[in-house]
């Protein structure tokens with residue numbers, strides 16, 4: 001490939017947002033694709049993962065990963081195809097997952113730790129699934145539920161953001177482990193999907209009716225494990241229904257990510273004391289050495305038809321700013337992905 005004549009369109013962080021990201025928080029740039037040097041590869045991005053965590057990476061301050069700098073290409077996971085290689089680690093034609101950034105092409109060292117490139121096999125599952133159940137959200141769900149949540153057969157697992165990327169997998173892994181699973185999601189369509197398509201036992205539409213009352217009727221035995229993707233009032237309400245020795249997995253708090261006032265903590269935290277329960281955070285990267293185990297198990301369930309996943313794919317790199325907002329408005333239905341290019 002004669003890469004020098006090809007332009008690489010990119011989105012760079014222009015300003016740190018206050019509240020929801022605005023179009024002016026981004027700067028669209030174009031630069032020539034860089035040819036790989038010794039030890040490097042050139043990857044053409046096919047699909048980019050749009051994640052709630054991106055909002056946190058735009059903020060200054062200490063976190064589990066360093067913030068994206070002003071002027072830098074926005075960080076994003078993605079799936080791409082190797083189109084030029086000067087590394088023995090990857091060959092032209094290989095499909096890879098890694099931190100490719102919000103851009104059309106990525107060039108860099110094949111063993112760059114921050115890019116975390118790994119070969120993926122499209123024969124195991126279609127490429128978008130590698131950003132969903134077989135990718136970062138799936139790993140979060142699998143290890144967060146099983147390692148932190150420690151669910152036992154017959155126990156009740158509740159998961160918020162149930163129709164989203166992480167939530168879909170949490171519920172299905174919990175079903176595979178013999179639990180009763182209740183989702184919390186926004187709207188009837190999402191609730192119908194997780195019950196009728198994914199096999200959850202019940203789902204509560206938190207946008208209609210009373211979450212507190214519905215938790216009583218849909219979790220008559222109380223809540224043993226709560227996998228929290230949203231924080232805020234939903235977390236607070238679930239805390240009123242937990243059982244003795246319950247485990248609460250703090251995976252995310254999307255309801256709080258665009259706050260311009262301090263994050264709302266749970267007022268009902270003394271329920272942890274009364275119930276000798278615990279809350280524990282999870283960061284998916286801590287389990288990276290065991291991803292292959294989770295991928296193998298979920299790929300097997302996919303093959304035997306007992307595990308499904310849904311993606312919501314938006315076309316075109318130029319849609320990035322508006323597509324990202326879908327996550328915070330509940331407009332995505334399934335794992336949100338930006339298709340940057342066809343093969």
Ligand SMILES: NC(=O)c1ccc[n+]([C@@H]2O[C@H](COP(=O)([O-])OP(=O)(O)OC[C@H]3O[C@@H](n4cnc5c(N)ncnc54)[C@H](OP(=O)(O)O)[C@@H]3O)[C@@H](O)[C@H]2O)c1
Nearest residue numbers: 052140161164165166185186229252253254255283284330
């Ligand atoms: N700790 C980790 O390592 C890790 C890794 C990956 C993801 N996460 C976290 O996991 C959570 C889910 O991520 P995901 O990728 O699976 O996203 P997702 O669920 O696919 O998409 C976001 C969903 O959040 C819900 N939502 C948005 N605003 C809300 C609000 N104010 N209150 C309640 N729900 C709201 C919406 O669903 P409804 O229409 O149902 O409201 C929306 O569709 C996020 O908090 C994310 O930061 C953590």
